[in-house]
Amino acid sequence: MRLLHLSDLHLGFRQYQRQTPLGINQREADVAQAFARAVDRILELAPDLIVIGGDVFHTVRPTNTAILHAFRQFGRLVHGLPETPIVIAAGNHDMPRSTESACILRLFEQGFAPRADGASPILVADRAPRRLQFPRLGVSVLAVPDLPPGSVELTPDPEARYNVLVLHGEVQGVLPAAGGDDRAAAQIPVAEVTRAGWDYVALGHYHVTTRVADHVWYAGSLDYTSTNPWGELREERVAGRAGKGMIERDLRTGVQVVHPLAPTRPLLDLPAVDGSGRTAGELDAAIASAVAAVPGGIDGAILRLVLRDVPRHVARELDHAALREVQRRALHFHLDVRRPESVRREATGGAPGRRPTLTDALREALAARALPADVPREALVALGLRYLEDAERDEGDRLVPGGEG
Amino acid sequence: MTASVLGRVVATERRPNTPHEFHFWTALDAPVGVGTIVRVESTRPVNGVLPSVYGVVTEGFGYTDLQTPLHDVLGADGVPGSSASAPTERTEIRLYTAAVLRQVPEEPLQPVPIGTVHLATEADVQAALRMDTYVQGSDARGIPVGAYRSGGTDAAVHLDADFLLGPEAAHLAISGVSGLATKTSAVQWLLASIFTHLPARKGKVAAVCFNVKGPDLCFIDRPATRLDPADRALYDALGVPAEPFAQVRYFAPWHARGTHLATLRTHDALADSVTPLTWGLRETLQYAEVLLSREDIDAKADALIDFIKERVVDQRFEDKLLEGAHEVRAFADLERWFRELLQGMEAANQEQWRTHHIATIRKVRNRLGNISTRCKGLVTDDGTVSDLPFGAFEDRAVYVVDVAQLEEDAQDLVFARIISQLREHLEKRALGVEQVVVFVDELNKYAPSDGADTYVRQMLLDIAERGRYLGLVLFGAQQFRSQVHRRVVGNSGTQLFGRMDADELATPGYQTLAPATKARLATLEKGQLMVRHPHFGQPIFVRFPRPAVLTGREGVEQFPPAEVPTLEMAVTKTLRRLDASITVGQVQDILALAGDDEEAILRARNVTLLKRPDNVLAFFSKQLRKRVAPEVVGGRGPAPLRAPATDDEYG
Structure with missing residues (x-):
């Protein structure tokens, strides 16, 4: 049966x-x-x-x-x-x-x-x-x-x-x-x-x-x-x-x-690109590289590429002609540009400064944490940061649950 | 003549004394009147014994030595006011006729001897009414019915329990005009008296009272708002505590809408004490003849109903015309069974099924299907049963069944089923008590002397004739005794009369009463009764106290009925009886599951109330879940489309 x-x-x-x-x-x-x-x-x-x-x-x-x-x-x-x-x-x-x-x-x-x-x-x-x-x-x-x-x-x-x-x-x-x-x-x-x-x-x-x-x-x-x-x-x-x-x-x-x-067409979430400190030209190159690395090409595919920590003025200077070409070839190309965390004034009235990022806070916390003798601190910090990176990459997707319909 | 002598017996050729009646005269100011009990003492011994005769005054006469009224006119010079200045008073006599209550010794029974007449003392009253045989001693079983009061004598009058509740005689019929609160009050008082005085060796006793109009019996567990000192004195004298009934269980069917109980006892402070009364198919079908008229149901229909009762209800039933096995446990199941059977007959082009013609089947379906509509609130489609606790009746408890708001058909069904159940349980000695008093008001409606021979009348006749052996005692009240079936009245060992209508007194049933007694009956005050009892040679007038319970009218003023609730509130209120922490919000959330299916919601509430689960909300919620009946796929021959007409949105 x-x-x-x-x-x-x-x-x-x-x-x-x-x-x-x-x-x-x-x-x-x-x-x-x-x-x-x-x-x-x-x-x-x-x-x-x-x-x-x-x-x-x-x-x-x-x-x-x-x-x-x-x-x-x-x-x-x-x-x-x-x-x-x-x-x-x-x-x-x-x-x-x-x-x-x-x-x-x-x-x-x-x-x-x-x-x-x-x-x-x-x-x-x-x-x-x-x-x-x-x-x-x-x-x-x-x-x-x-x-x-x-x-x-x-x-x-x-x-x-x-x-x-x-x-x-x-x-x-x-x-x-x-x-x-x-x-x-x-x-x-x-x-x-x-x-x-x-x-x-x-x-x-x-x-x-x-x-x-x-x-x-x-x-x-x-x-x-x-x-x-x-x-x-x-x-x-x-x-x-x-x-x-x-x-x-x-x-x-x-x-x-x-x-x-078998899928009717590829749905690809390309690895995120870290845009902090990069120029528009460098980001254009990174985008081109990510798109070129897609196995089988991007024609007809549905793509997403997340650019992290890209300020608005840098995003404006990206090569939009090249991006339009990618969009033309793919069925859909979603360039997800995420701006860096904002600079804020401390509530205590001190001098304005950059708010520590979660990465900074994690790095500091792991650096100060008491560890057993046999656990290498550098490896722990690297592992923690990698987990955080994974989590941050997924975070945007998690805001809207994916599979419910 | 001594001071205690009230009068002297006289007998003339024209008015001789007999063994049953005698005459005596008294002083003009003698405290005697119709209903007074007197004792005659003779100075001539019979067989060496000085006889004593007890009698009750039934008639009185007064006259003077005037030959004609004209002589008085002449004596007063035609001026009525001048008679006061007449030189001498005319000789005047007070002559009374008394009916013999008892002669001591009883044999030889002779005409009442000439002797002195005395007012009866308390001991005389006991002797006159033969109460000495059952009020004292090791076999005492007297039930106070009231106090005899006359000429300064106060004496408790007792009924013999063996003759009131059986097995010697039984039943009580109380008659009187409506609106004087005599009938219901007297029964309430007498029940209190029975509960107090019935000796334990006589077994346990309970009462089932049908409240047939208004709030009459709806508050008998609440104390009376006012009880006069005279009433309290009567309670003390008769040895009955002036308290409301300690154990009262109320039962009422649901209102036709199903949200609240059909009773006037719906005030929030009291509503918890009313238990729903609902019956399902099995309970109802047993008494189907109560609801089905003879014109409707002929022998063929009867045969089909019997077949359904014996072969279909409460068992698995299969037939080649039916799509699958049926287990008919409720009216809704029965309707499905009929529908499928008729569809099957039509599909097979059959006119007969197991000797029953299709027209008979349709007719019986129609009549039986009607029952749950006609008795809505009492009879449930889903078979939920909430009943009187047959088998667990408690001693000295009153079970009030409020049928005042039911249709006549449904009232008949309630009487028929409850009384039949009481009889069946008493026959098996399995009711929980040995004796049950059933109080039915408006007996002239349920057991009329004329009219159609109904199931209810047959049943009341049966109780009247056989009930005393079982411990099933009928206390029936009626406005017109003459309109109640003779066999019901005739089998009542004890009869009470309140104020009577003059027309009623003119009927043949009252021919044995003297005109003066009838006149007194027609003018009796509240709280007075005339009592007939097998031990009493003649009817006796007594006073009884106002019941120590809240009257219906006072009850609805003190506890006004609650307003008709919304569905959510109705369910919440009912469930709060089981769990006080339940909120309307919680109930609303659960009701959302059932959508607009009000009947499903009420069904779930009824089952929850009946089962009394620990987790009330969870259980209630579970009841609202749809139970999915199986469909066999591919069980039939080819069909064009799956029932296209039934789910067409355009109808």
Whole structure:
């Protein structure tokens, strides 16, 4: 009994200004292509059951193009895998917030011819949770759309051989902290999804493939479709994940495989450049060097380069013609120029002076710290500064969580 | 003639004495009147014993030696005021007729002898009413019903517990006009007296009172605001503490809206003491005939209802016409069962299902489905049951069931079920007490002498006839005794009468009373009763004290009912009974889970109140979670589309 879990397709997602020759937003086309590739892979894997953890579309009212694309791809699945049921739990991007709008996902449940046994090939839980029993597979799927946590009794079906929970939402403590206790009410307690009786819990909402417990997983999105792709990239790095994928799990044996999906285009966060004390010319050279070092070139890629400690007057003198060329070649080039920390007057009324940076403060603290005899001070200071540098580089990305969508 | 002699017995050919009646004359100023108990002493022994006869005055006459009224006119020269200056007073007589209460010795039963008549002393009253056999001694079981007062004699009048609560006789019927606070007050007083005086060897006793109108019985656990010294003296004399009932449990169904209880005892200071009364499918279906009219339900429908009761409710039920197994435990389940069955029959083009025709099934579905609407607040769709503590009734406790705000149908259901449950538990000796007094007001409405033979009337007749063996005692009150079924009234061992309506007194049931007694009954003051009891040879007039409890009218003034709360406040107030720290904000947060589903919120509140969990909010919140019913995918044959009509936003 093999189950395939994917989530957060975000069809219709648009980003940046670049368009395809047909006038479609390039990123929208990328996301559509990612789904098509995922469908190719699913057809190869031919699972017994497909579960989708929500956010099939990026908006409640997707474009006709996005709907048609989704219809075609689901059609491929329905016809290619005629025995494989597809269960979708609507996500927050799919669910209309007003009663006068219906969820578009229902189209897929009602739009395909029923199978020989009378069942729809695609089953959707949108307004309310559904517990779907598949006697032939011996599996019962509780599909819970994006509803307030605590509003649904998440209990397995005692009569089923295998129990699968498909749930769209934020499990407490899994997503990187972005906010605080005020989010607690919107989060699902871990105990709710890890309780005994579930053979697999397929989660949707978080875009990074993440293990919550051995049998509880976020499949992650099929492309970088969150508002801050750089944060999403960083969170993948922290989680030790490279790119996007889908999860295949054998419910009988518990064996699980994450199937990676090739990215539609490179998303590259280039190493940051320290601009302190450098001239505009030196920075132009550093930028050119960083861009030239991209393996495979930057054509069509999505790039970011962070310049640290660059005063405004230096930034104004950068070679903007060269930068425009980079932007032309890449799908998107984000030059993130960060100014040095401001000079301030001490509150005690003393002479104005430069405020010690965090690096200075750390260096001083580590220099004065009592150490065991066998710990070399220089190595400790260097390690501490490197950690700080890593942390500072990530800090900008962390301000907006990356993988939530 | 000694000072204690009140009068002398006289007998003439025209007015002879009999073993049951005698006549005596008295001095003009003798303290005697209708209802006075007297003792006759004869100087002629019978079989060597000087007989004593006790009687109660039932009629009085007064006349002079005037031949005609005209003689008096002539004597006064036609001037009424001049009669005071007449040289001599005319001879005048006070002649009384008394009914015999008791003759000592009882045998041989002879006409009342000529002798002297004396006012009855306290001991005489005991002897006259045969109270000496049950008020004193090791088998004392007297229950004070009031005080006999006449001619300066004050004597407690006791009822025999064996004849009031069984097993010798039982039941009590109290009649009187409305608005004089006699019937309800008398029952409250008598219950207090029973609780105080019923000997422990007679077993435990409790009372179930149905509050059928206004706030009558809603404050009987609160002390009276005013109790006159005369009332207190009566309490002292009758040996009953002038206190409200110590143990009272109130039950009331929810208001149809479900936010608050349908009672006038909703003041914040008292609301905690009222327990919701709610029943589910099983409890209701057992008494479905109470709610279903005979015209509606014929033999075919009866058969289907029986089938549902025996084969469907509270068990797993499968049928090829149903999509899956059903476990019908609530009205909502039953509705689903009917819906699926009818859909299945239509899909299979079947008109009969297990011998039941589709029209019968539709009719029964309609009638049963109606019940939870007609009895909203009492009967719950979800099967939540909150009931009287059958099996754990407490000694000397009063259980007040407030049905005043229920529809008539629902009131009938409450009577039928509670009384039947009491009977069933008493039969098994498993109620928690050995005797239960059931007080039903407006008995002429529930057990009328004419009209349709209803389930409730049948049940009251059954109690009246068999209840005394079980310890199930009916205290019924009615304005018009003549309008209550004869078998109910006739089986009441004890009968109390307050002030009566003259028209009512003219009915055949009162023919045995002398005109003077009827006249007195028609003018009885508050706090006075005429008592009939098996031991008393004749009806006796007594006084009883005002109940030491807050009256309904005073209660609503002192504890005005709370305003109708919002849903949030209603839930918060109810949950605070279990955990005082709960805030409205916390409740609002949880209610957000249920959205607009008010019924789900009220259901969750009811279950929480019933289960009384340690963590009230967590439990309440859990109840609001949607429970997802399973759908079998691919269980049926090919279908064109999944129920396209049901989820079409355009309707």
